[in-house]
Amino acid sequence: MKIAIIGSGNVGGALAQQWIKAGHTVLVGARFPLSDKNTALASIIGEDRFTDVASAVAQCDAVLIASPPTAILDIIESMGDVSGKALIDATNAVRQKPEPYQTVYHALVDKTGANVVKCFNTTGFENMLNPDYGHVRLDMFMAGDSDTAKDLAEQLAKDAGFENCYDFGGADRVELLEQFAMAWINLAIFQKMGRNVGFKLVRR
Ligand SMILES: NC(=O)c1ccc[n+]([C@@H]2O[C@H](COP(=O)([O-])OP(=O)(O)OC[C@H]3O[C@@H](n4cnc5c(N)ncnc54)[C@H](OP(=O)(O)O)[C@@H]3O)[C@@H](O)[C@H]2O)c1
Numbered sequence: 001m002k003i004a005i006i007g008s009g010n011v012g013g014a015l016a017q018q019w020i021k022a023g024h025t026v027l028v029g030a031r032f033p034l035s036d037k038n039t040a041l042a043s044i045i046g047e048d049r050f051t052d053v054a055s056a057v058a059q060c061d062a063v064l065i066a067s068p069p070t071a072i073l074d075i076i077e078s079m080g081d082v083s084g085k086a087l088i089d090a091t092n093a094v095r096q097k098p099e100p101y102q103t104v105y106h107a108l109v110d111k112t113g114a115n116v117v118k119c120f121n122t123t124g125f126e127n128m129l130n131p132d133y134g135h136v137r138l139d140m141f142m143a144g145d146s147d148t149a150k151d152l153a154e155q156l157a158k159d160a161g162f163e164n165c166y167d168f169g170g171a172d173r174v175e176l177l178e179q180f181a182m183a184w185i186n187l188a189i190f191q192k193m194g195r196n197v198g199f200k201l202v203r204r
Pocket residue numbers: 006007008009010011012029030031032035037053066067068069071074075090091092093120121122123124125126
């Protein structure tokens with residue numbers, strides 16, 4: 001699969017590495033493709049993967065959004081036509097809303113004709129780089145109204161090493177999924193458990 005990553009920081013960088021390992025073609029779409037901030041990632045995945053946002057998106061069928069939530073209107077403008085593509089929103093707007101929207105998911109649905117899913121937001125980037133805890137692999141979660149985008153997100157979660165990707169429900173569960181991310185932030189950071197903790201669903 002050809003995947004464009006918009007936002008090459010902690011989350012975008014981790015998933016870029018995992019998806020390349022899984023055999024996908026990954027391009028990074030950036031405002032400043034070979035800036036100092038991108039040097040470390042470029043030395044791992046290759047400078048030739050870095051381009052501008054519009055060019056990365058035009059060449060790919062799937063797009064990961066891993067930017068600050070407040071950048072989304074600017075990113076939507078930079079992406080160009082994304083109708084028919086799958087957009088994966090990994091952002092959390094729990095502390096910073098992309099006004100006038102509640103979440104980036106809602107902005108993407110309103111402003112693009114794309115298939116949108118919220119996924120890869122409920123755990124720390126270290127867990128995206130390595131979801132394997134030896135005896136168990138972490139799970140991922142997703143929400144949104146597009147079955148097409150959900151099928152793709154589920155596959156990409158498994159390709160990144162997560163054991164399962166569970167469906168939280170439709171667009172009316174997107175904010176709940178962001179609250180779930182807040183639960184991870186609470187445990188890892190505010191309750192001082194550390195960032196090497198993650199969610200696993202068990203059932204009987
Ligand atoms: N950190 C985590 O563990 C974690 C986990 C789950 C979800 N999240 C969510 O994922 C998102 C990204 O977090 P992060 O920690 O990866 O952030 P980060 O390391 O600060 O990276 C953000 C990236 O977004 C890019 N960016 C900012 N404005 C942009 C624009 N207008 N156009 C294109 N690119 C732009 C930045 O590039 P330049 O500034 O160089 O252009 C940078 O590469 C956030 O919404 C966060 O809440 C984070």
